[in-house]
Structures are given as structure tokens and as C-alpha cells.
Amino acid sequence: xxxxxxxxxxxxxxxxxxxxxxxxxxxxxxxxxxxxxxxxxxxxxxxxxxxxxxxxxxxxxxxxxxxxxxxxxxxxxxxxxxxxxxxxxxxxxxxxxxxxxxxxxxxxxxxxxxxxxxxxxxxxxxxxxxxxxxxxxxxxxxxxxxxxxxxxxxxxxxxxxxxxxxxxxxxxxxxxxxxxxxxxxxxxxxxxxxxxxxxxxxxxxxxxxxxxxxxxxxxxxxxxxxxxxxxxxxxxxxxxxxxxxxxxxxxxxxxxxx
Amino acid sequence: xxxxxxxxxxxxxxxxxxxxxxxxxxxxxxxxxxxxxxxxxxxxxxxxxxxxxxxxxxxxxxxxxxxxxxxxxxxxxxxxxxxxxxxxxxxxxxxxxxxxxxxxxxxxxxxxxxxxxxxxxxxxxxxxxxxxxxxxxxxxxxxxxxxxxxxxxxxxxxxxxxxxxxxxxxxxxxxxxxxxxxxxxxxxxxxxxxxxxxxxxxxxxxxxxxxxxxxxxxxxxxxxxxxxxxxxxxxxxxxxxxxxxxxxxxxxxxxxxxxxxxxxxxxxxxxxxxxxxxxxxxxxxxxxxxxxxxxxxxxxxxxxxxxxxxxxxxxxxxxxxxxxxxxxxxxxxxxxxxxxxxxxxxxxxxxxxxxxxxxxxxxxxxxxxxxxxxxxxxxxxxxxxxxxx
Numbered sequence: 078x079x080x081x082x083x084x085x086x087x088x089x090x091x092x093x094x095x096x097x098x099x100x101x102x103x104x105x106x107x108x109x110x111x112x113x114x115x116x117x118x119x120x121x122x123x124x125x126x127x128x129x130x131x132x133x134x135x136x137x138x139x140x141x142x143x144x145x146x147x148x149x150x151x152x153x154x155x156x157x158x159x160x161x162x163x164x165x166x167x168x169x170x171x172x173x174x175x176x177x178x179x180x181x182x183x184x185x186x187x188x189x190x191x192x193x194x195x196x197x198x199x200x201x202x203x204x205x206x207x208x209x210x211x212x213x214x215x216x217x218x219x220x221x222x223x224x225x226x227x228x229x230x231x232x233x234x235x236x237x238x239x240x241x242x243x244x245x246x247x248x249x250x251x252x253x254x255x256x257x258x259x260x261x262x263x264x265x266x267x268x269x270x271x272x273x274x275x276x277x278x279x280x281x282x283x284x285x286x287x288x289x290x291x292x293x294x295x296x297x298x299x300x301x302x303x304x305x306x307x308x309x310x311x312x313x314x315x316x317x318x319x320x321x322x323x324x325x326x327x328x329x330x331x332x333x334x335x
Numbered sequence: 336x337x338x339x340x341x342x343x344x345x346x347x348x349x350x351x352x353x354x355x356x357x358x359x360x361x362x363x364x365x366x367x368x369x370x371x372x373x374x375x376x377x378x379x380x381x382x383x384x385x386x387x388x389x390x391x392x393x394x395x396x397x398x399x400x401x402x403x404x405x406x407x408x409x410x411x412x413x414x415x416x417x418x419x420x421x422x423x424x425x426x427x428x429x430x431x432x433x434x435x436x437x438x439x440x441x442x443x444x445x446x447x448x449x450x451x452x453x454x455x456x457x458x459x460x461x462x463x464x465x466x467x468x469x470x471x472x473x474x475x476x477x478x479x480x481x482x483x484x485x486x487x488x489x490x491x492x493x494x495x496x497x498x499x500x501x502x503x504x505x506x507x508x509x510x511x512x513x514x515x516x517x518x519x520x521x522x523x524x525x526x527x528x529x530x531x532x533x534x535x536x537x538x539x540x541x542x543x544x545x546x547x548x549x550x551x552x553x554x555x556x557x558x559x560x561x562x563x564x565x566x567x568x569x570x571x572x573x574x575x576x577x578x579x580x581x582x583x584x585x586x587x588x589x590x591x592x593x594x595x596x597x598x599x600x601x602x603x604x605x606x607x608x609x610x611x612x613x614x615x616x617x618x619x620x621x622x623x624x625x626x627x628x629x630x631x632x633x634x635x636x637x638x639x640x641x642x643x644x645x646x647x648x649x650x651x652x653x654x655x656x657x658x659x660x661x662x663x664x665x666x667x668x669x670x671x672x673x674x675x676x677x678x679x680x681x682x683x684x685x686x687x688x689x690x691x692x693x694x695x696x697x698x699x700x701x702x703x704x705x706x707x708x709x710x711x712x713x714x715x716x717x718x719x720x721x722x723x724x
Contacts, residue, residue, distance in 0.1 A: 143507070145479075214471075214477075214617065214622070214623060215362075215471045215617055215618075216617060217358060217615055217616065217617055218616055218617060218621055236635035236636050236637070237636050237637055237638050239635070241631075241632045244631040244632045244634075244635050244636070245628045245629060245631045245632070247631060247635065248626075248628035248630075248631035248634065248635075249628045251623055252478055252623045252624055252628065254623075255476065255477065255478045255623035255624070256476070256478040256479065256623075259476035259477075259478065260474065260476060
């Protein structure tokens with residue numbers, strides 16, 4: 078199992094999973110860090126060098142005091158892109174990490190050659206009375222579970238089976254997500270305007286059964302990025318990389334080869 | 336000792352099948368179940384009880400909760416304004432405006448200063464950290480509450496005490512570049528301060544600051560721990576040991592002519608615990624930051640493993656208590672006047688002397704008449720003995 082590397086980026090100690098070989102791909106995770114044991118990591122690693130940092134405070138990672146906004150995360154990863162030995166990377170963001178990837182694609186375009194957003198958060202699409210993104214904090218855990226997965230019984234984590242350590246990491250990730258994204262809830266009001274400045278080939282991938290953010294939100298996201306392509310992954314909810322790892326990797330690899 | 340009357344002004348008249356079917360009686364229950372005409376009667380009764388207390392020599396407490404059957408006082412400053420004008424004698428404790436929810440502490444200080452002037456210096460200011468469903472109804476991040484709490488207090492105190500024209504505050508959570516309230520408070524440098532917490536870390540900081548630490552429905556064990564932390568923090572800071580006037584306790588209190596009456600009517604107060612606390616998991620144990628991540632195994636697993644610590648918030652331990660259990664835990668004092676006095680003395684023996692007893696003496700389906708009878712009996716036959724302490 079590949080070890081986590083500790084990288085010092087702009088004074089922040091960052092846990093980074095580095096696995097696989099091929100063109101560099103920076104992967105920004107969603108509600109929880111990406112573990113080396115996830116089947117999609119191994120499969121994607123056959124086609125790309127995955128560089129997957131853990132957002133400070135998520136999982137078992139540390140978070141500096143006063144590092145507590147999406148602004149901090151975007152600048153941290155901007156600094157990481159500058160620090161990596163690669164001139165340009167593919168940037169892939171899952172869910173919450175999709176928000177960060179979209180921000181970076183706007184702010185650090187000179188370091189990015191392709192952008193992949195997967196069930197990404199980060200923008201406001203509908204009117205004031207329509208929440209685009211399910212409120213995962215103010216909604217019952219049972220309903221969040223039902224809406225996050227195409228097949229919750231098969232795919233959702235079984236808390237009874239998880240080790241103490243994994244459950245603590247899960248709780249830390251949830252607290253960290255709340256810290257960063259409570260308000261405005263999971264989006265930057267200004268980001269929508271700036272998506273039009275993205276100039277790299279972009280793929281917007283979406284789980285067809287996502288009930289956290291619907292495919293229609295994903296289509297709207299894709300329309301705001303010039304030339305972006307929108308694709309659905311069937312039989313997957315908010316985490317297609319976990320529910321359909323083969324289909325997910327196949328779409329990503331096809332896009333990387335274009 | 337001093338007595339303080341608290342009526343949270345609950346709205347118990349929601350059909351039981353609605354309450355049974357709802358996952359929470361706070362935060363998410365539709366307000367179509369609250370008849371404003373009935374609510375108007377309840378406001379009037381509660382305010383009349385406060386005015387009665389003004390005559391009886393029982394201080395009054397106004398509080399605030401949102402969007403639930405447990406409390407119709409959604410805006411503490413409004414009630415405070417009424418009490419500041421309509422009472423004439425007793426002291427008024429605001430316990431309190433939700434300072435971790437409100438966006439601008441300067442505005443809170445402004446309200447408190449006005450109320451203190453209107454009542455000519457009878458205001459006491461209480462701080463609560465809040466949490467639970469209040470975070471959803473107030474759109475307030477449940478992470479960072481403690482830091483926000485202290486910064487809000489610092490800014491409120493600076494606002495209340497600053498006399499020399501505008502000052503600027505650019506803190507972590509609050510920014511207000513031009514702070515200058517008119518009038519400042521009647522009491523100088525500021526009204527007495529309270530805070531409600533059973534968290535020893537917070538109690539320790541209250542100790543260093545000399546703020547009154549009031550327990551709200553906390554067990555004997557929790558009270559002992561919190562007040563020990565308070566005393567220890569003062570000792571470590573080289574400050575004088577706190578007197579009983581730095582401590583308060585909140586309990587359900589009902590004084591009847593007989594023990595039987597006290598228990599029968601007093602038991603109605605437990606509605607607050609058994610119905611009014613019902614809260615959905617996302618507002619309780621699953622609220623981010625509500626429990627330390629180390630407790631996650633007990634929180635997430637449906638089948639606990641041996642030796643796994645129980646992950647529950649303090650409120651969870653209160654639901655389903657009988658009157659006898661509540662009395663044994665010092666959460667309730669009920670019976671005839673002698674019995675109530677004895678129970679209070681026994682509780683003080685266990686937790687140490689405290690100056691302030693907050694009487695939660697109306698809740699649930701207890702009627703206005705029952706509440707006022709209990710208050711009159713308490714003031715006539717219990718309070719004089721407490722005042723001698």
C-alpha cells in the first residue's frame with residue numbers, strides 16, 4: 078500500500094497520496110479523503126500519476142489555526158501546483174473537491190491542462206427558494222444516505238463494520254467540511270461568473286442518481302464552462318468513483334487520451 | 336439566596352400524533368401547528384407571571400429559543416424591553432440573546448444598554464453558547480461556536496464600556512468599524528454578567544473572568560465538575576476564591592400546599608424534558624462539532640462494541656425522567672414548602688453553596704393559575720428562608 082507523503086506547502090503540512098504512473102493528475106477529494114484502498118485509485122493509477130492531497134482537517138490530517146476557509150484551500154492548492162515538478166497537470170475534483178478544482182481552473186489556469194469535475198459543488202444555479210445542493214448538515218442522516226447513493230444498501234459505508242480509527246476520521250472530515258462550507262453553503266457566489274474564463278478541455282461527469290446535486294445542476298455547470306462536455310454515469314449517485322469505479326475510470330481515461 | 340423565575344413559554348397544544356410523527360419538535364415543526372391567538376394568550380399569561388414575580392420579590396429571567404414548541408420567545412430583546420418597562424422592582428436576567436447566532440454583537444450590546452437604562456439598572460446579562468437546532472434556525476455554523484462566543488462577549492463588553500466615541504473592531508468572526516452606542520448602560524462599567532454552561536473548560540474561563548456560572552438542568556456530577564473547574568481556574572490565576580454569588584442552579588420547582596399537590600402539579604413541568612427536548616439527530620448528536628470526533632465509534636455504530644464509550648449529548652440523559660428521578664438528580668424540587676426547602680438544602684449540600692436558584696416553574700400543560708399559585712406559595716413559605724442564607 079503506497080504511503081502518504083507529507084509535503085510542506087506554503088507552511089502547511091499536507092498529507093498527499095501519490096500512486097500510479099503516467100501523466101500527472103491532481104485529485105481533490107469530496108466529503109472524505111481518498112484512501113489508497115479505493116478500487117478506482119488502483120485502476121486509475123494504471124493510466125496516471127495520482128497526486129491526492131487530504132484537505133487540512135479531513136481524515137487524520139492536521140489543520141493550522143486560522144486556516145478555515147475555501148479561500149485558504151484554493152491558495153494552498155495553487156501553491157501546491159506551483160511546487161509540483163510538473164509544468165501542467167490534469168485537475169480532477171470530486172464533489173466538494175470539484176468546487177476547489179473549478180476555483181483553481183479559474184485562478185491557476187497556467188498550471189492546468191485538463192479539468193474534470195465529478196458531481197461538483199461550488200456554484201449557485203437556481204433561484205433563492207431552490208437549494209441546489211442538499212443540506213447535508215440540516216437533513217436527517219438517513220435521508221442524506223438515501224440521496225447520496227444509487228444503491229445505499231450496497232454502496233454506503235457500513236458504520237458497524239468500520240474500525241474506530243476510520244469512524245474518527247469520518248467524523249473529523251464531517252466537522253472540517255462544515256467549517257469550510259457552512260456558509261455560503263457549498264458555493265462561491267462569484268464563481269459562476271468566472272467559469273467562462275476557463276480555457277482548458279473540461280469534462281463534467283455526473284452520477285445519474287445523484288440526489289445531493291442533480292444531473293441538471295451538472296448540466297448547468299457544464300454550460301458555464303466554454304466547450305465543456307457533460308457525461309452521465311448510470312447506476313451511480315454522488316460518488317460514482319466508488320459506486321461505479323470501472324465506468325468512472327473508463328470515462329476519465331478516455332478523456333485523458335483525447 | 337435569590338430566586339429567579341423562568342417561563343420558557345412553550346406551546347404544548349400540538350396534537351400528540353403530530354408530535355409523535357415529527358422527528359423533531361424544534362427546528363423543523365411547521366408553524367401551522369401554532370395558533371397565533373393561542374400564542375397571544377400564552378404571551379400575556381407569561382408576562383403576567385413576570386409581573387406577579389415583581390410583586391413577590393422573585394427576579395425574572397427572559398430567554399430565547401427558535402422554531403419549536405419548547406419556547407415561543409424567539410426574540411429575547413423584545414421580551415426584555417417589555418420587562419424593563421413593566422416590572423419596577425426585581426432584577427431582570429436575559430439568558431440570553433443567542434450571541435453565537437446573531438451576526439452583530441454591537442447591536443446586542445445596544446439592546447442591552449437600552450434595556451438597562453429603561454429599567455434603571457436592574458439588568459443582568461447572561462450569555463449562552465447555544466447549539467442544536469438553533470444552528471439550523473439561525474443559519475449559524477456549529478463549528479467554531481466557542482471562539483465565536485468569546486469574541487462576541489469581548490466585543491459586547493467593549494461596546495458597553497467604551498465611552499470616548501467610535502472604536503473599530505476587526506476580529507476573526509465580527510467586524511464593525513465604527514462602534515459608538517447611545518446610551519451606554521445605566522450600570523457602570525456594565526451590568527452583572529452570567530453564562531449558562533456545564534462544560535468545565537468554559538466554566539474555567541468564566542472563573543477567570545468572574546462571570547456567574549449558572550447550570551441549566553445539569554446533574555450533580557456535571558455541576559461539581561464545572562464548578563470545580565471554575566474554582567481551580569481562579570486559584571491558578573491567583574484570583575480570590577469565588578463566593579456563592581458566582582454560582583446558580585436551574586431546576587423545575589413547584590411548591591404545593593401538600594407534598595401530593597406539589598408532586599402532582601410539579602410533574603407537569605417534566606413535559607419540558609419528555610416532550611420539549613425531542614430533537615432530530617442532525618440537530619443533536621450528529622450536529623458537526625457537537626461531540627468530539629474521538630466519540631465517533633459510539634456515535635455512528637448501531638451496535639456498540641464492548642467498552643465503547645457512549646456518545647450522547649447531555650440533553651439525551653434527561654428525556655424520560657420521572658419526578659422521583661428528577662428530584663434525586665437535583666433537577667426538580669417539588670412538594671409542600673418544607674419539602675421544597677429541604678430538597679434545595681440537600682442539593683446545596685451536594686454541589687456546594689449557590690446564591691441563585693432559577694425556578695423553571697411553568698412548562699407544558701401547567702396552567703397559568705397553577706403556576707401563579709405555586710409562585711405565591713414559594714414566595715410566602717420558601718423564599719424568606721432562602722433569603723436568610
